[in-house]
Amino acid sequence: MGSLPPKAGQLFMVKLGKTRYFKMLPWVFGIYEFQGGRLDREFSEWIEEYAPVYGKQFFSKMPQLMQVLPIEEKISDKEEALPYEKVSSMIENGQSFLVNDCICKKEKGLLGIPCERPVQVCLAIAPIPGVFDNAPEGRVISRNEAYELLKKTEEEALVHMTGNVQYGSFYICNCCKCCCGVLSAINDLGIPAADVVNSHYYAEIDPDQCLSCGLCSDERCQVGAIEEGEDAYRIIRDRCIGCGLCISTCPAEAVRLIHKDPEKRMPPPITEEAWFDERGRERGVDFSAYK
Numbered sequence: 001m002g003s004l005p006p007k008a009g010q011l012f013m014v015k016l017g018k019t020r021y022f023k024m025l026p027w028v029f030g031i032y033e034f035q036g037g038r039l040d041r042e043f044s045e046w047i048e049e050y051a052p053v054y055g056k057q058f059f060s061k062m063p064q065l066m067q068v069l070p071i072e073e074k075i076s077d078k079e080e081a082l083p084y085e086k087v088s089s090m091i092e093n094g095q096s097f098l099v100n101d102c103i104c105k106k107e108k109g110l111l112g113i114p115c116e117r118p119v120q121v122c123l124a125i126a127p128i129p130g131v132f133d134n135a136p137e138g139r140v141i142s143r144n145e146a147y148e149l150l151k152k153t154e155e156e157a158l159v160h161m162t163g164n165v166q167y168g169s170f171y172i173c174n175c176c177k178c179c180c181g182v183l184s185a186i187n188d189l190g191i192p193a194a195d196v197v198n199s200h201y202y203a204e205i206d207p208d209q210c211l212s213c214g215l216c217s218d219e220r221c222q223v224g225a226i227e228e229g230e231d232a233y234r235i236i237r238d239r240c241i242g243c244g245l246c247i248s249t250c251p252a253e254a255v256r257l258i259h260k261d262p263e264k265r266m267p268p269p270i271t272e273e274a275w276f277d278e279r280g281r282e283r284g285v286d287f288s289a290y291k
Contacts, residue, residue, distance in 0.1 A: 016128050027054065028181070029065065029163065029171075033103050036137055044110040051181060052189060059185045059196050061282045063275060066182055067198035067268055069160035069172065070257055071244035075201070079259045084166045084268060085200050087150060094125035097146045100138035104179040113178075117156045121174040123149060150174070157220045159183070159243045164198045164268045165275055177222040186223050186239070193223060193239050198266055201242030201257045207232035209254035216246035216255060 012025050012034075025031045035043070058065075069087045083089040100122045105115045120139070123146060124132065132140050141149070150160065153174035161182065163169035177183050185196045193199070203225075205216075210232035217226040217233055225239035226246060232254075247255045259265075269275040280287045 014126075014131070016126070016131065028058070032181075036101060036103055036106060039103070039106055039110060041110045044107045047107060048111065051184070055181070055185045055189050056191070059189070059191045061279060062195075063266070063269055063278050063282075064164050064196060064198045066161040066173070067164040067200070068241045068243050069162055070201050070242055071154055071160070071248060074244040074247045074257050075259075076256065079257075081259075082200075084169070087160055087172065090125055090162065090169065090172060091143060091146050091150075093127060094143065094146070095129045096126040096131040097141045097143060098124040098132035098135055098138045099141050099146075099149055100124065102173070102175075102179065104175075104181055108179045115176060115179050117158060117176050118152065121149065121153050121158060123172040123174070125170055125172070154245070154248060157222065157245050159222050159241070159245065161197065163272065163275075165272050166268050166270050168271050175222065177224075180222075183222055186241075193225075193241050197241055198268060199240070199242040199260075200265055201244070201259055202237055202240045203235050203242065203244070203246050203255055204258050205233055205235055206254045206256075207234070209252045211252045211254070213251060215249055215251070220245045220249060 011022055012030070013020055013022050025034070032047070067084070069085065069090075072081070072087050075081050099120055101119050102122050105117075105119045108115060109119070124138070125146075126132065132138070150172070153160070158174035158176055159180075161173045161175055162171060173180075175183055177187055182196060185191045186193050205226075207229070212228070212232055214228065214233065217228065222243070222245065223239055223241055225236045225241070226233055227236055242257060244257050247257065269278050277287060
């Protein structure tokens with residue numbers, strides 16, 4: 001990097017044990033998320049101007065950037081959730097945990113439209129102890145505190161999302177409709193939910209039990225996937241991302257999560273490297289020469 005200061009580049013490095021791993025970063029998930037210490041109002045304005053142009057291109061390609069992790073307690077005992085569909089699998093496999101401010105919420109705050117929900121909600125996870133001990137930002141927490149954080153974000157109606165891979169995902173974002181750049185692709189850009197995020201479940205409302213209170217639609221759903229019908233509220237299937245937030249506070253227990261039929265599920269790429277390979281092929285790019 002020559003005479004540039006160590007933090008000026010966009011080369012990512014993480015030390016796991018005695019080994020250092022390096023990689024170039026894309027805009028997301030990558031360069032953008034690591035701008036917490038540099039973000040100011042001018043930078044935020046540039047990002048806002050770029051987001052619609054970038055989003056329309058980025059979210060039109062497969063595989064999706066992220067997958068939804070439903071509220072695990074709302075998955076029926078009759079459903080067999082795969083490890084990559086479960087929050088608990090990520091937490092139990094982790095050895096180090098770091099909670100940081102959400103970059104999306106921070107950006108909106110600098111633009112004068114702060115989120116009413118908690119800001120320090122982004123969870124980083126590593127498979128080796130002590131990885132985050134010298135992290136320049138964020139707060140190191142325990143496994144129990146990680147579970148507490150997820151419980152708190154569920155109460156605040158934040159969607160759990162992580163990398164769209166089966167193994168090796170290293171973060172859990174907790175996202176709202178007012179700030180999240182990913183959810184905004186559904187809410188503001190009008191891109192189909194199935195193109196934006198990989199979802200393994202969908203919600204269903206029993207019209208005979210629904211009280212038509214509107215709590216699920218007005219306070220819980222982050223993607224406008226619930227609408228009022230003549231006698232009960234109903235799920236808009238092509239907008240539902242299967243997060244389970246609508247179930248948590250239903251006073252009539254009228255909502256349930258349903259595992260998608262196997263032929264309608266989209267298994268994530270095995271690893272992050274496989275994700276990049278698949279995304280490259282979708283764009284007509286062959287990365288094999290760089291390996």
